[in-house]
Every structure is written in structure tokens, then in C-alpha cells.
Amino acid sequence: MNTTALLQADHLTLKRQHKTVLDNISLTLQPRQIMTLIGPNGCGKSTLIRVLLGLETVDSGHIERRPGLRIGYMPQRLSLDQRMPLTVQGFLQLSRGATAATIQHWLQRLNITALAPQSVHDLSGGEWQRVLLVRALLSQPDLLVLDEPVQGVDVQGQMELYQLIPQLRDELGCAVLMVSHDLHLVMAATDEVICLNGHVCCSGHPDQVSINPAYIQLFGIRPDKTPLAHYTHHHDHQHCAGDHGHASPLAPPAIGGIRHD
Numbered sequence: 279m280n281t282t283a284l285l286q287a288d289h290l291t292l293k294r295q296h297k298t299v300l301d302n303i304s305l306t307l308q309p310r311q312i313m314t315l316i317g318p319n320g321c322g323k324s325t326l327i328r329v330l331l332g333l334e335t336v337d338s339g340h341i342e343r344r345p346g347l348r349i350g351y352m353p354q355r356l357s358l359d360q361r362m363p364l365t366v367q368g369f370l371q372l373s374r375g376a377t378a379a380t381i382q383h384w385l386q387r388l389n390i391t392a393l394a395p396q397s398v399h400d401l402s403g404g405e406w407q408r409v410l411l412v413r414a415l416l417s418q419p420d421l422l423v424l425d426e427p428v429q430g431v432d433v434q435g436q437m438e439l440y441q442l443i444p445q446l447r448d449e450l451g452c453a454v455l456m457v458s459h460d461l462h463l464v465m466a467a468t469d470e471v472i473c474l475n476g477h478v479c480c481s482g483h484p485d486q487v488s489i490n491p492a493y494i495q496l497f498g499i500r501p502d503k504t505p506l507a508h509y510t511h512h513h514d515h516q517h518c519a520g521d522h523g524h525a526s527p528l529a530p531p532a533i534g535g536i537r538h539d
């Protein structure tokens with residue numbers, strides 16, 4: 279394995295019911311790197327994540343993780359028995375290594391302290407996502423794995439979450455591996471994109487991937503004839519107080535972190 283890498287996968291292949299779900303996939307994740315897997319529905323993103331975590335085995339190929347690697351995992355779905363009464367605080371306490379202090383710290387950091395006494399069954403989709411993110415952070419991971427972290431989160435919340443990810447990387451010094459459907463939203467928070475469709479169609483820096491013919495073929499072209507591209511906001515003027523008339527809907531929100539509505 280590359281001596282500095284947290285995780286290295288070589289030539290992973292996995293078949294399910296005669297379908298090749300993962301086809302000769304190789305990747306290397308370095309410390310503090312933010313890597314995003316992107317691709318259409320059913321292209322193997324979640325399966326690859328589960329394989330890298332050791333939750334599923336491949337038919338061929340090899341995975342090496344740095345010894346002692348701590349991983350925080352936010353799954354795409356986690357269903358709980360509806361009959362089991364459980365508060366957010368109680369749910370988080372079930373995590374290995376969680377202490378009252380670390381739970382309090384991350385609830386505060388993600389601006390969801392008010393959810394602690396609430397039943398997990400009464401949360402909105404976006405609130406549940408934030409609780410799952412807290413759960414993934416509790417182990418002080420070296421590698422944070424987020425499988426579609428913005429599911430059920432409103433558009434403003436999605437932008438805030440993607441702003442938060444590099445901040446969490448800096449605070450924890452961890453690497454991040456995430457799955458996303460929207461390269462446009464995720465690009466600014468990503469060092470490397472892997473565009474997946476069973477096999478790796480293309481990979482590299484988001485700016486390069488967004489103009490790669492394989493990516494354009496998979497995701498198409500925007501109505502304005504441009505491929506999905508990194509949004510850059512060149513802000514060359516000042517707003518007066520109370521001037522909301524020309525604010526860009528994509529302008530970064532003033533508050534960092536995740537909003538709790």
C-alpha cells in the first residue's frame with residue numbers, strides 16, 4: 279500500500295445475480311482528502327462504500343486499510359424499530375465510545391442541541407440526517423464516510439452541510455469519503471471526484487471531471503449548453519443593508535454549520 283494512504287483499494291470486482299456491480303475499481307484515499315463518489319442510481323456507489331468498510335466482500339481485488347483506522351459511517355438508510363421508545367440522546371449513547379461530553383459537543387456543533395430529548399421517531403428527514411452525522415462524528419474518526427448525507431435536507435441546508443464538511447475535516451484532521459448525486463453542489467467541498475457507473479468512468483479534480491466527455495455523457499448538459507460545473511461566485515459589489523433584491527440563490531449563507539429549523 280501507498281505508505282501515507284488511509285485506505286487503498288485495488289481492482290475490486292463484485293457480481294450480484296450475474297450483474298457486475300463493481301468492475302475493476304481502484305482508488306486510494308489520503309489523510310485529510312475529501313473524495314466524492316458520483317454516478318447514476320444503481321451504479322454501485324453504496325455497494326463500493328460498504329465494500330470499502332468491510333461490510334461486504336468482493337469476488338476479486340484487494341483492500342488495505344491503515345492499521346487502527348477509526349471510521350465514522352453515516353449510512354444511506356438506518357431504520358429503527360418503531361415500537362422502541364428512544365430519544366436522540368439515548369440513540370447517540372448507544373454508539374461505541376460516546377460520552378455525554380462528546381455528544382453534547384457535536385450536537386452543539388451541528389446546532390441541534392434542542393433535538394436531544396426528542397423521540398427519534400418524530401424527527402423530520404433532515405433532522406434525522408443531522409443526528410446520523412453526529413453519530414458518525416462521535417468516534418473522532420480518521421475517516422468520515424457519508425452515504426448521501428443531504429437526503430431529506432432542504433436546499434439551504436444542503437449548501438450549509440457541504441460548507442460544513444471541509445470545516446469538519448479541518449477540525450478533526452480526518453479524510454472524508456462521500457456519495458452525492460449533485461456534483462454542482464458538492465464540487466467546492468471536494469478534492470477528488472470519482473465518477474462511477476459500475477466501473478470508474480473518470481476521476482480527478484472536480485473542475486476536470488465536470489468537462490470530461492465520460493462525465494458529460496453520463497450526466498448530460500445543462501439547458502444553457504454548459505456541463506455541470508463548479509459554481510464560482512465573483513462578488514464584485516457590496517450590498518446595502520436591506521438590499522435583498524439581487525442576492526444570488528447560490529450565494530453562501532452567512533451562518534456556517536447546519537441549520538436547525
Ligand SMILES: Nc1ncnc2c1ncn2[C@@H]1O[C@H](COP(=O)(O)OP(=O)(O)OP(=O)(O)O)[C@@H](O)[C@H]1O
Nearest residue numbers: 294295299317318319320321322323324325326354
Ligand atoms: N444484494 C444484492 N443482490 C442483488 N443486487 C444487488 C444487491 N445489492 C445491490 N444490488 C444491485 O447493485 C446495483 C448497485 O446498487 P447500489 O445500491 O450500490 O447503487 P447506488 O449507486 O448506491 O444507487 P443509488 O444512487 O440509487 O443509491 C443495483 O443495481 C442494485 O440493484
